[in-house]
Amino acid sequence: MTSPTPPAEPVYADRTFRSPAGIVGGVLLLLLICWIGGDALIRGDGNVPWLALAGMLTAVPLVVAFTLRPVVLANEQRIRIRNPFRTITMPWTEVADLRAGYSSELFTEGGAKYQMWAVPVSLRQRKKAARQQSRRSLDDPYDRTSVHADVRDTKARMAVADRTMADLRELVERAKAGAPASAETAESSVSVRWAYEVIAPAVVGVVLLVVLLAIG
Incomplete structure (x- = not known):
């Protein structure tokens, strides 16, 4: 049988x-x-x-x-960054940090830095989101609704680039938290194709x- x-x-x-x-x-x-x-x-x-x-x-x-x-493709296992002249593919275990200053950037465990052209940073959107947050804090100075605050609602008030980076950080944290002990034997190299x-x-x-x- x-x-x-x-x-x-x-x-x-x-x-x-x-x-x-x-x-x-x-x-x-x-x-x-x-x-x-x-x-x-x-x-x-x-x-x-x-x-x-x-x-x-x-x-x-x-x-x-x-x-x-330009596009960023992400799933539970890896991220693929397609920039104007090259495509970078790596598993989440190789990602050390994600930052959005004047541009969106990914840092690897090896110290390399890659820009994400598909996630442009808009300072105007960021200032608008900051004004909305400030206005909301003035309307609720004692933060009485924070107990019932929805994370998705908080993200919705963020600038597009910051919201995207928050989503990607969640994928990184989830992937690293669930990485098996045998992850060292899996493919962990960063692939770059022109x-x-x-x-x-x-x-x-x-x-x-x-x-x-x-x-x-």
Whole structure:
């Protein structure tokens, strides 16, 4: 008689953190580039179509890299940071700290620092959240409602970047608290991959643009 198959470990979907404003801005910039560049390709004379092609080959990958590409993917086991020109993947056990000053940063146990482009820090949002907190403390100077305060409600009053960092810190704490004793044998290295699919066309576009401008 065969023994029953043990239940598989639950698979948790990645939580996605990115900048909606960056996506909207990137789409608008791409439409503008396609409109201007396409018009130059169709109606331009002499070297103008080639210059337009080189300009588009340079600009489009860079716009995509800095607006549409950045994203932070996190689940119960690891975090993946996709920045404009590289992707960093690591388990939570390698994360030492997460900070949001003027930019969102992740520090590893080995002392390395990685910025998270997908989580921009807005000082305006932070000041607005601070004013709301101050106004609420004035409305309730004796903190009479703190006993019944909801953590989710507290997060909702935080700036977007601070709220995202708080969520990521919770994942770090949960992962480290539940890490098994055999975690040392698991994959614990930090993986960094360069985005050659973005870098290569941009470099080709720059070279082509320089050559065209040099030959007149």
